[in-house]
Structure formats: C-alpha cells, structure tokens
Amino acid sequence: AKLRGKESYQIFDRQMHLEMFNRLILENDLQRAIEQQEFILYYQPIIDLQTNKLAGFEALVRWKHPERGMVSPAEFIPSMETTGLIVPVGMLVFKQACQQLRAWHLMGWTEITISINLSVRQFACSTLLADIDRILEETAVNPANLKLEITESAIMDNAETAIALTKELRSRQIQISIDDFGTGYSSLGYLHRFPVDSLKIDRSFVSQIQSEGRNYHVVDTIIALSNQLGLAVIAEGIETKEQLEWLQKVQCQYGQGYFFNRPLPASEIEKIYLQP
Ligand code: C2E
Ligand code: CA
Ligand code: CA
C-alpha cells in the first residue's frame, strides 16, 4: 500500500536516526582505536617498469579491529575526514612509515622509498610542518627517501596553500606526488605551477587500457607530457599483463598493482622483496 505523508516521514526519521547512531558508534570506535593503536600499515611495491626492479612502496593504512578483523580504509577514512580524526591518525601513519623506512635502511636497503598518503585535512593543519620535522628528527630517516602523495582535488581546493606547502616540503628533500591524477578538474597545463616530482595515474584510467575504453588515449597523453616536463609517472592499479605491456610501450616509468602484488604487511614484504 502507498505510504501516507506522516508514515513515510516516520520511516525517513527512523532511518536518519539509524544512520546517525551508526556514525556515532563508528566515531566512538575510531577514538578507541587510536588509543589502542589498532592502525597498522601495509605496503604495496612500486616497480620500475623499464627494469622490472623494485622502486619503493606505498604505505596504506589498515584498521586491525578486535572483532571485525582487518578493516579497509574505504570504510573509515571518509568518516575520519569529516570528524578531523584523520589529522592525528595521519601523523601516526607518517611516524610508523618513517620507523619502518629507518628499519629497512638499517638492514641495508638504503635506496628504498616509501610513499605516504596525506589527507586534505592534514594539508590544512597549521602544525603539519612542525609535526613532520619532529618525526624526521625522532626517526632519523633521510627525507629524500620519503614521498608524500597528495590528491589532485586537495591541491585544487586550495592552490596557494598547496604551492607554499609543497615548496616547504621539497626544501626538506621530501618528494611530492599528485595522487589520483586525471580524476579532478585540472588539466596538465597547470602542472608547471606546482613544484611536484611525480604523478600517479588513477586506476580508473589504467583499467580502461585493456578494454580500449573511452579514456584509453588520455593515458599516453599524460605520460608523454609528463616525460616532457621531467615528471615521473606511476600507473596505479595494474592488474593484467596486457596493461603492463601497453604501459611499457608508451614509456611509463613506474607502476603498482595486483599484477605485481597486493599491499602486504611489513613481514611479508621482507620475505618477498627484502632478502639479503
Ligand atoms: P589510493 O591512495 O589511491 O591507494 C591505492 C588503492 O588502490 C589502495 O587501496 C590499493 O590497495 C588499491 N590497489 C592497488 N593496486 C590495485 C589493483 O591492481 N586493483 C585494485 N582494484 N586496487 C588496487 P586501499 O589500501 O584500500 O586504500 C584506499 C584509499 O584509502 C587510498 O587510495 C587512499 O586514498 C586512502 N588511504 C589509504 N591509506 C591512507 C593513509 O594512510 N592516509 C590517507 N590520508 N589516506 C589513505
Ligand atoms: Ca595513494
Ligand atoms: Ca591513488
């Protein structure tokens, strides 16, 4: 039967309550998780596509939930962004990645780089540089082995701040990558304004290579122009041999994706990639 106005309103109201309730539970749970240090990092290898050698790793956060097991960032990062919890958690991530980098360097892997994702909320945080400086000092890593990934939309949201911050970070030898490139409104034309080192081509483009979808030719244009501008390019989400071979053919320098490996805990990374 068709719902009357009042009844449908009540259902809507109940749903709103449920959503709010779930959100409060998640936020409360996240607060607890910070205190209990339930966030850990997985690492996904980044491969030099021309030599097939390991170039570095991207650090990706996971939530080791006591009841739910390993929770993926898609489930909790958006909520952390709205609540601002991403700021302290982002610094925990940065510190953990620096500690891991230091440990791997002490094992003799001095060339390895780790890429760390930086949220737009962290970018807007006034203590970001001071926090980074403190952690660099505490962990004694070489900042030249660190990369920060900032999404295209975070940069476009506040271009002036983004330019100033990337300059500061690069003066510390930290490299900057534009993440999810191609998904925003920006064009390649503005790139010369941003002092960045590399671009990461979003998986949505790479996945179209095989099917020769609509944006198939966007990828080789991005790669050709980046090569001209002296920017390194990393293709994300390589899943097939065909995608890999095509990317090699158009001179894409770096890649990551399930074809090589999924993000793995540090102990697995050591077994597979860091044997003496
Ligand atoms: P992202 O930065 O674009 O990271 C790449 C995502 O693609 C990762 O998902 C990775 O596991 C996944 N991926 C890699 N290769 C493939 C592939 O071949 N096929 C498919 N289908 N997926 C692939 P993940 O780890 O679930 O992270 C999702 C997003 O959460 C990240 O996207 C990033 O935006 C955010 N995130 C993860 N860790 C952090 C963090 O420490 N800080 C911040 N601010 N955001 C993070
Ligand atoms: Ca990333
Ligand atoms: Ca990305």
Ligand code: CA
């Ligand atoms: Ca992405």
